[in-house]
Amino acid sequence: MTHLLDVRDLVVDYVLADRRVRALDGASLTMASGESVALVGESGSGKSTLGSAAGRLLPPSADLRSGDIAVLGESLAGLSNARIRQVRRERLGFVFQDPIGALDPTMRIGRQMRLAQGDRGSIRDQLERVRLNDPERVMRAFPHQLSGGMAQRVGIAMALSARPRLLVADEPTAALDSQVRQDVLDTVFALAAEAGTGILLLTHDLSAVSRRCSRMAVMYGGRVVEDGPTAEVLSSPLHPYTAALARSVPGNTARGERLESIPGRPPVLTSESAGCAFAARCAFAEDRCRNERPVPTRVDGRTVLCHRVAEGVS
Numbered sequence: 001m002t003h004l005l006d007v008r009d010l011v012v013d014y015v016l017a018d019r020r021v022r023a024l025d026g027a028s029l030t031m032a033s034g035e036s037v038a039l040v041g042e043s044g045s046g047k048s049t050l051g052s053a054a055g056r057l058l059p060p061s062a063d064l065r066s067g068d069i070a071v072l073g074e075s076l077a078g079l080s081n082a083r084i085r086q087v088r089r090e091r092l093g094f095v096f097q098d099p100i101g102a103l104d105p106t107m108r109i110g111r112q113m114r115l116a117q118g119d120r121g122s123i124r125d126q127l128e129r130v131r132l133n134d135p136e137r138v139m140r141a142f143p144h145q146l147s148g149g150m151a152q153r154v155g156i157a158m159a160l161s162a163r164p165r166l167l168v169a170d171e172p173t174a175a176l177d178s179q180v181r182q183d184v185l186d187t188v189f190a191l192a193a194e195a196g197t198g199i200l201l202l203t204h205d206l207s208a209v210s211r212r213c214s215r216m217a218v219m220y221g222g223r224v225v226e227d228g229p230t231a232e233v234l235s236s237p238l239h240p241y242t243a244a245l246a247r248s249v250p251g252n253t254a255r256g257e258r259l260e261s262i263p264g265r266p267p268v269l270t271s272e273s274a275g276c277a278f279a280a281r282c283a284f285a286e287d288r289c290r291n292e293r294p295v296p297t298r299v300d301g302r303t304v305l306c307h308r309v310a311e312g313v314s
């Protein structure tokens, strides 16, 4: 079967003036066509790096050291710039956290949308579909004249205009207040479902995940440590980190906040983690957890990276 997205053992460093930060330390994730998958984990676990890598949108300071990313079976690594632009245009859509910052501040909305795609009539339809009820006024506006929620709806309209196969939504509602947040997420998921677009939702908001995504992947220290059906992962987590995450109050982990239920901080890696990156915070860690990298283990339809998964320690 050809996957919509296939990220394999991806290793990405950011090269800074005086050091390297390992953002992805062998991350793997697959998605089927039309699937909605949540990628969750504390700040710094590597979610945005993985999401950007899915469109080869990493910044110049990023060094993709090994691994591969394929979209609909096409590996992105060796593609020409022209081809990657075409893949982005035809198959991928991106929605980012800062809705106003993602738009060009110097240009009216109608003009930016026209440059990106199509004619005025279809732009009006697209704005109506994202439930902006005065599309003509929105088209005449500059980004700073829109509320955050309106700007994010414009961003969603632009991202979905070409009916992409995969939408990467990186904390799309983090900057919005809670009521607008639910409405915007409802709009994204409804439109994506209608178009058969798969969604990779990068988020801290577990309540949004449990209502909207059939599958979730949990990241820690630049790897996906547990991946499976959302309801099962949350109700009977197999990785001790997922268990801590599930115990945290749903929706209460704001961006940048760390989980209160586990002492210690997430690691900032500078090279490959020697063992399990969670070992330093894990109540069940033993020597091999600190010294040997766990390999993916399939358990009950889930993939888990934990040496002690067979013992049911979580």
Ligand SMILES: Nc1ncnc2c1ncn2[C@@H]1O[C@H](COP(=O)(O)OP(=O)(O)OP(=O)(O)O)[C@@H](O)[C@H]1O
Residues within 6 Å of the ligand: 014, 015, 016, 021, 022, 023, 041, 042, 043, 044, 045, 046, 047, 048, 049, 050, 059, 061, 255, 256, 268, 269
């Ligand atoms: N442009 C960059 N330059 C240097 N380091 C970076 C850059 N972007 C991310 N990092 C580092 O890479 C690691 C992974 O960051 P990433 O943003 O992918 O995680 P995240 O899970 O998306 O976090 P958040 O939820 O805060 O967005 C972190 O240690 C982060 O500080």
